[in-house]
Amino acid sequence: MIDISLHKHSAKQEVNSDLSKSKYDFTFALAGNPNVGKSTLFNALTGMNQHTGNWAGKTVSLEYGSCKHKDNLIRLVDLPGSYSLQHDSPEEEVTDDFIKSNDYDCVILVVDATSLERNLMLAVQVLKQTQMAVLCLNLMDEAKKQGISIDTDELSLRLGIPVVETAANKNRGINELMDKALDVASGRAKTFAVKSICDIGNRKSDYESRAEEISDLCKKIYCNVVDGTGQRYSSFDRKLDNIFTSKITGIPIMLLVFALIFWLTAYGANYPGEWLSAGFAYIKEQLSALCGLINMNSKLESFLLDGIYTTVSWVVSVMLPPAIIFFPLFALLEDFGYLPRVAFNLDRFFKRAGANGKQALTMLMGFGCNACGVMGCRIINSPRERLIGILTNSFVPCNGRLPTLMAIVSIFFASSLTGFKKSLVTTGILLLMLILVVFLTLAVSLLLSKTILKGTSSSFILELPPYRKPRFIKVILLSLKEKVLYVLSRAVMVAVPAGAIIWLMTNITVSDKSILYYFTDILSPVGEAVGVDGVVLSAFLLGFPANEIVIPIILMSYMSGNVLTEYSSIYELGVLLQSNGWTIVTAICTAVLCLLHFPCSTTCFTIKKETKSNLWTLASIIIPLMSGLFICFVINLISSFITG
Amino acid sequence: MTRCSLDMLPVGEKGVICSIDNTRIKNRILDLGFTKNTEISTLRKSPAGDPTAYLVKGSVIALRCEDARSINVSINNGD
Ligand SMILES: Nc1nc2c(ncn2[C@@H]2O[C@H](COP(=O)(O)OP(=O)(O)O)[C@@H](O)[C@H]2O)c(=O)[nH]1
Numbered sequence: 083m084i085d086i087s088l089h090k091h092s093a094k095q096e097v098n099s100d101l102s103k104s105k106y107d108f109t110f111a112l113a114g115n116p117n118v119g120k121s122t123l124f125n126a127l128t129g130m131n132q133h134t135g136n137w138a139g140k141t142v143s144l145e146y147g148s149c150k151h152k153d154n155l156i157r158l159v160d161l162p163g164s165y166s167l168q169h170d171s172p173e174e175e176v177t178d179d180f181i182k183s184n185d186y187d188c189v190i191l192v193v194d195a196t197s198l199e200r201n202l203m204l205a206v207q208v209l210k211q212t213q214m215a216v217l218c219l220n221l222m223d224e225a226k227k228q229g230i231s232i233d234t235d236e237l238s239l240r241l242g243i244p245v246v247e248t249a250a251n252k253n254r255g256i257n258e259l260m261d262k263a264l265d266v267a268s269g270r271a272k273t274f275a276v277k278s279i280c281d282i283g284n285r286k287s288d289y290e291s292r293a294e295e296i297s298d299l300c301k302k303i304y305c306n307v308v309d310g311t312g313q314r315y316s317s318f319d320r321k322l323d324n325i326f327t328s329k330i331t332g333i334p335i336m337l338l339v340f341a342l343i344f345w346l347t348a349y350g351a352n353y354p355g356e357w358l359s360a361g362f363a364y365i366k367e368q369l370s371a372l373c374g375l376i377n378m379n380s381k382l383e384s385f386l387l388d389g390i391y392t393t394v395s396w397v398v399s400v401m402l403p404p405a406i407i408f409f410p411l412f413a414l415l416e417d418f419g420y421l422p423r424v425a426f427n428l429d430r431f432f433k434r435a436g437a438n439g440k441q442a443l444t445m446l447m448g449f450g451c452n453a454c455g456v457m458g459c460r461i462i463n464s465p466r467e468r469l470i471g472i473l474t475n476s477f478v479p480c481n482g483r484l485p486t487l488m489a490i491v492s493i494f495f496a497s498s499l500t501g502f503k504k505s506l507v508t509t510g511i512l513l514l515m516l517i518l519v520v521f522l523t524l525a526v527s528l529l530l531s532k533t534i535l536k537g538t539s540s541s542f543i544l545e546l547p548p549y550r551k552p553r554f555i556k557v558i559l560l561s562l563k564e565k566v567l568y569v570l571s572r573a574v575m576v577a578v579p580a581g582a583i584i585w586l587m588t589n590i591t592v593s594d595k596s597i598l599y600y601f602t603d604i605l606s607p608v609g610e611a612v613g614v615d616g617v618v619l620s621a622f623l624l625g626f627p628a629n630e631i632v633i634p635i636i637l638m639s640y641m642s643g644n645v646l647t648e649y650s651s652i653y654e655l656g657v658l659l660q661s662n663g664w665t666i667v668t669a670i671c672t673a674v675l676c677l678l679h680f681p682c683s684t685t686c687f688t689i690k691k692e693t694k695s696n697l698w699t700l701a702s703i704i705i706p707l708m709s710g711l712f713i714c715f716v717i718n719l720i721s722s723f724i725t726g
Numbered sequence: 727m728t729r730c731s732l733d734m735l736p737v738g739e740k741g742v743i744c745s746i747d748n749t750r751i752k753n754r755i756l757d758l759g760f761t762k763n764t765e766i767s768t769l770r771k772s773p774a775g776d777p778t779a780y781l782v783k784g785s786v787i788a789l790r791c792e793d794a795r796s797i798n799v800s801i802n803n804g805d
Contacts, residue, residue, distance in 0.1 A: 166757035174757075200759045200783040290746075293756035297764065315769060315781050323770060323779075332773035426788050430774030433790065439777070463754075541751045541793045542777055543758070546786040 106148065106157040108267045109185065113177060113208060114192035115201055116163030117547045119220045123192060123250040124160045127260075144176065151260040159186065167207040168289060171463060181211050187267035189215040190259065195225035195232060195247070196548075198308055202300040206279050209241060213273040216244045216262045223249040229310045237307040242274040251553060315548070322549050326420065332427050337513070339420070343411045344512045348488055349505035351403035358402065362395035381589075389585025389638075390578055396634045397577040398569065404485045405565045409450065413561040417552040421446060425544055433539040435524040436531025438467040440544065441474075445523065448478035452681055453688040455480075460692075464540040470530050472689055473702045474523045476681035479515075482572075482629035483676050488512065489633065490676070493656040494669035519677060526705060534701075576628040584624070584635055588642035598639050612711050613671030613718035615663065622675060627683050632676070667721045671714040678710030728801050732766065732780070733794035740767040741799030749796045759783040766799060 114120045128147030145160040161180055162173035169175040181189065189208060193201035198219075205217060219225075219232060238245040244262040248255030265271035278299055283292045325331055366387060373383040415421060421443060429439025440462045448455030452475050459471040479487055488508060496507040531537055587598040602609075602616035609619040621635040637655070640662045659668075680703040681689065690699045735741050743764045746752055759782050760766070769779040769786060777788045 168753070168757065170753050170757065197784040200785050203757070203759060289753050290756060293753075294761045297759060297761035315786055319786075320769075327770060327772055327779075329771075329773050329775075426772050426777065426779065427774075429777050429788075429790070430772065433776075542788065542790045543751060543754055543793070544777075544788045545758075546779055546788055548786075 105155065107154040108187040108264070109157045109159065110263055110267070111159040111161055111180060111186045111189045112192055113161045113181070113189055113204070114163060115165055115194065115204055116545065118163070118192050118194040118201065119250045120160060120163060120192045123190075123218070123220065123248070123256070124158060126250055126253055126256055128158055144180070149260075151257075151264060154264060156260075164204065166204060166293075167211070168292065172460065181208055184212070187214060188263045190218050190263055191215055191243075192218045192220050195219045195222050196228055196230060198230075198232065199300055199304040202303055203296050205241065206282065206296055206299060206303075209243065209276070209279050210282055213242055213275050214266055215273065216246060216259065216266055217241060218255075218259050219245060219247045220250050222247040222255070223252060228316070231309045233307045233309070237303070240276065240303050240306065242276040242279070244271055244273070251556075319548050323423070323546075326423050327427055336424060336427055337517075339415070340516065341509055341513050343408065343415075344516075345505055345509040346411060347404050347408045348492070348508040348512065349502070350407045351485075351488070352505070354403040354406070355399055358399035359395075362391075362399055366391060366395070384589070385582070385585050390581040393581030393584065393631065393634045393638070394573050394577045396637070397573045397630045400485050400489060400633065401482065401573070401630055402566065402569045404488060405481055405569050406562055408484070409565045410558040410561045412446075412449070413557045414552045414554065417550065417557045419547050419549045422544055422546050426546060429542050429544075431524060432527070433542070435528040436467075436535075436537065436539050437470050437524075437527040438462050438464065438539060439542050441467070441471040441523075441527070444471050444475060445478045445520075448475045448480060449484065450481055452476045452478065452480045452685040456681075456685060456688045456692055463543075466531070466535050466537045467540060469693065469698065470527045470535055472692060473530065473698065473705055474526050476685060476702065476706050477519050477523050477526075477677065479519070479677055480629065480682075481569075482682070483632075486629070486633050486676055487515065487673055489655070490669050490673050493659065494664075494666055497656055515673070515677065522678075522709065526709070572628065572630060577631060577634070580624075580627070580631040581634070584631075584638050588638055596642060598642065602639060611718065612675070612714035613667050613721070614675065614714070615668070617662075618668075618672050618675070622679050625682075626680070629676075629682050667718065671717055674713050674717070675710050678706045678713065680707050729798060730801065731795045732768075732789075732797040732799050733778070733791045735766075735768045735799055735801070737768045737770055737778075739801065740765060741801045742766070743797060744800050745798045747796040747798070749793070751793050752796070755787075755789075755793075755797070758787055759785070760787075760797060766797075 112120050112124055127149045147158045149156050161177045164174040164177045166174055167178040169178055191205045191208060193205060234245040246255055246259040246262050248259055266273055282295050425439040425442045428442045432439045432441050444455045444458040447458040455475040456472050459468045462468040462471050491511045492508045495511055496504040499507055588596045590597050602620045605619040606616035609616045617636055617639045621632045624635050625632040640658055686699055689702045743760060743762055743766055767781045769781050771778045777790045779786050779788045
């Protein structure tokens, strides 16, 4: 039902080809409930060899990977986490179809040893379909700690398949698991169909009696193989929930947690940001000197250095530092098990707006990338609420917009301050913006559910997993690696062509004026009506492929008039903006527009794919655009009223 | 032995599921292990009072009040 993975999938694009089956000796599929360590196992097995793919045109993605075991090349398929095969959700349908397809040699049933009874319910449903399977008793370390002991021989007998104990996050038992899976796949290990499992649903086949039969059978198996009840919802979980979800402290602590993350990001990003800018500036000098040495055409030099190089260095030095602080912190929070609690705390508010608390989770995913947030809306079961989640997701500032906001805020609202104080003020304003975003999301959701998406909030069913000690080093390194790669690859893919195009637009002149000038000139009246200028508006328009390039476009167009100078620090950036007529109002309006314009091209494309509708895609563009323009218009009106 | 709907089961109390009304979410909660004769206890309410978290078969599941209303439980007052 839920597989919220901010770090696991955020940078990946779906690829529509699976690893073709033919070159593999065997195919193993991983199946299990959400949150049993399936991804951990998958990652441990495949290392880097994985990618996301669509299976048989279904909307829910399967992950494919490969690994080698005892000289056999094995294709691994990670089925979406699901609770049942009697499909009530797309995840379950995909899992069921795959199990029926026989497109595999062995199913690895991953179960949570600390919650065996519930987990067995899916396992027996799979075993009714196929006996080509092994049971992976994961989280055995936890189970032992809780005093649960499991008679694996008895369990194996009662299920008819081999049982292996593992602790995926400690790499324990994984080799043995693969041995057993290979044995099953190659027929060396005999598995057998158990009568009580095959009889499920034979007498009465309606949903409820079937579920009851499954439940009773699992209870029986459970009572026969498990010793010690464990302490589900341990006192540890209880204590933490008393802090994180209590009436008094739940919401303040949630705000505090986010404030802390923003503050660490704002404060911490300063230093690497400065180092990167200084480094890039130094390299530029050297490159410029080199160009001089080889007598490069000065136009070409300007194109390469001022156009492409500057844009790339801007994107990297502005986007990378916040990303490498924000996302590891977020990943830690996810690993800890806090995020479902956010949905739990906020569901009431979303319900009032006719939406679903899980939208809080998709909003959080939106911080990484709105396209991921939009795709993540699959966790919302009601189609109406899912659409609301999709249409409002771009309100959340993504990876490419948050740093822009931070830069604007620190220039215009905290310029007189330094260091610690500056970061506090920046954090405060960012948090205020975040709260504004949440309110706006709720307001628009409410408006939508009163108008074009009429209906009342449906239901909210969410599992709250136990809190787990985050694996600090592993999680931080994993998310660092992914984010650095992500930002750098975006910089190359987007900033290089963008830099080239903008340079050409500012340098190709028609009757003494640059092309960009004509472009911004047309937009000027609109820009002025909403408190900014034509340059800012054109920057957002030209930034449609990627929000990262908005600030570089603004800079280049402002600088095109002057002799190009090196703007290496935030302070100098402030001077440049102010000399081009920026006031506090311009800054506020630019920040608002940065939050509220249209989703970037990738997000629009994803919305189209997810909603399969041009109309909804259009709505997802119009809603934030209109809100943004309207708010800025009002701000501008008020400010001109005040200043006279 | 008294009966009530799950949303009336006070925090900290235990009950046993005796029936589930036919609602939209019936199948989904059945899959999560909310079946007849299963023990269930109310763990806590969210800050705004709704949804509520329940412990079923060792997992913590949050449900909204309207949804919990469709589940009937019996409480054993004896012990
Ligand atoms: N203690 C312990 N934690 C584990 C084990 N396997 C996974 N985890 C943790 O369980 C959480 C959920 O794992 P994940 O792989 O995301 O679950 P998925 O939803 O099934 O993919 C993560 O915090 C993992 O670190 C294990 O064997 N032992």
